[in-house]
Amino acid sequence: MIMFDMPIIDTELCNGCGLCLTVCECGALVITDSVVTIHETYECGYCTECEAVCPTGAIQCPYEIIIEDSFEQTLEQGFQ
Amino acid sequence: MAIDVDLLRGNPYFAGLGEADLEAVAQRMFEQSVERGDMILMEEDPSEAIYFVVSGAVKVFKTSIEGKEQILCLLRTGESFNDVPILDGGPNVASAIAMTPVVLYGMTRTDMEELLRENPTIAMNVIRVLSRKVRHFVSMVEDLSFRDVTSRVAKLLLDYATDHGGPEEGGQRPRLTQQEMAAMVGTAREVVGRSLKVLEEEGAIRMDRHRIVVTNRRALQQKGGVA
Numbered sequence: 001m002i003m004f005d006m007p008i009i010d011t012e013l014c015n016g017c018g019l020c021l022t023v024c025e026c027g028a029l030v031i032t033d034s035v036v037t038i039h040e041t042y043e044c045g046y047c048t049e050c051e052a053v054c055p056t057g058a059i060q061c062p063y064e065i066i067i068e069d070s071f072e073q074t075l076e077q078g079f080q
Numbered sequence: 081m082a083i084d085v086d087l088l089r090g091n092p093y094f095a096g097l098g099e100a101d102l103e104a105v106a107q108r109m110f111e112q113s114v115e116r117g118d119m120i121l122m123e124e125d126p127s128e129a130i131y132f133v134v135s136g137a138v139k140v141f142k143t144s145i146e147g148k149e150q151i152l153c154l155l156r157t158g159e160s161f162n163d164v165p166i167l168d169g170g171p172n173v174a175s176a177i178a179m180t181p182v183v184l185y186g187m188t189r190t191d192m193e194e195l196l197r198e199n200p201t202i203a204m205n206v207i208r209v210l211s212r213k214v215r216h217f218v219s220m221v222e223d224l225s226f227r228d229v230t231s232r233v234a235k236l237l238l239d240y241a242t243d244h245g246g247p248e249e250g251g252q253r254p255r256l257t258q259q260e261m262a263a264m265v266g267t268a269r270e271v272v273g274r275s276l277k278v279l280e281e282e283g284a285i286r287m288d289r290h291r292i293v294v295t296n297r298r299a300l301q302q303k304g305g306v307a
């Protein structure tokens with residue numbers, strides 16, 4: 001199973017061109033049977049370059065957007 | 081290595097050419113291989129040649145005096161770069177770096193000029209390719225100068241942000257790719273990348289691997305015009 005914190009590959013869209021592999025230094029991307037699969041690795045720094053170069057839009061590097069501002073800021077917010 | 085005429089055939093520069101013309105083009109081309117991370121062109125350097133990407137990916141970008149990078153485009157197989165200096169004789173307008181191992185076909189300015197004089201089909205093709213590029217860059221200029229993309233990205237992040245203390249299980253938090261953010265604020269992925277960097281530099285957010293952490297909600301609200 002692919003964890004949420006790795007890029008996601010749509011194997012239907014992947015044409016096996018291998019461009020993503022050449023841009024990636026972490027070794028997470030592997031071509032098997034002309035289709036890319038992704039392996040979990042802490043080495044992946046989520047640079048999103050694989051997503052940027054993929055010509056078919058088969059790779060997605062989605063972001064979670066979370067709020068983590070300081071307690072003071074939250075308080076201040078509350079009194080506005 | 082010999083130039084592959086089939087690869088030229090599929091290139092917009094050489095569309096509609098017969099075998100003899102394609103051969104004439106191939107005769108004038110040279111092949112160049114570069115490693116990932118190699119600089120192919122430096123902005124402002126004198127220009128030697130036009131390049132066509134045979135394989136791999138090339139990033140074309142400009143760097144500001146403060147060292148900030150603005151990506152102009154990412155190019156893949158079949159696309160050309162450094163067209164303008166070859167035609168107007170000026171220096172390189174942007175830098176180009178290999179994002180992957182890259183194979184290029186190149187043609188010097190003198191050869192390109194000769195070819196254009198000899199072959200009106202190629203000249204028309206060049207006009208078409210350049211017009212398409214002008215459209216791309218005009219809309220990018222519009223995004224970067226007239227529309228405040230950063231404030232729209234800020235607003236989008238606020239709309240999509242969920243509290244850190246929210247439910248972890250199931251991973252139901254909305255997640256967005258840079259491509260989706262670009263589509264939502266009506267700009268290019270490259271411009272979103274830059275906006276995220278600006279917001280991070282201003283201390284409103286922190287890029288934490290697959291998370292965009294809002295570290296200062298007020299700053300983000302001010303930026304997004306919702307304060």
Ligand code: SF4
Nearest residue numbers: 014015017018020054
């Ligand atoms: S770049 Fe895209 S299409 Fe090419 S191998 Fe990678 S995922 Fe597949």
Ligand code: SF4
Nearest residue numbers: 024044046047048050
């Ligand atoms: S995000 Fe970067 S490091 Fe991670 S798999 Fe893609 S290219 Fe490799």
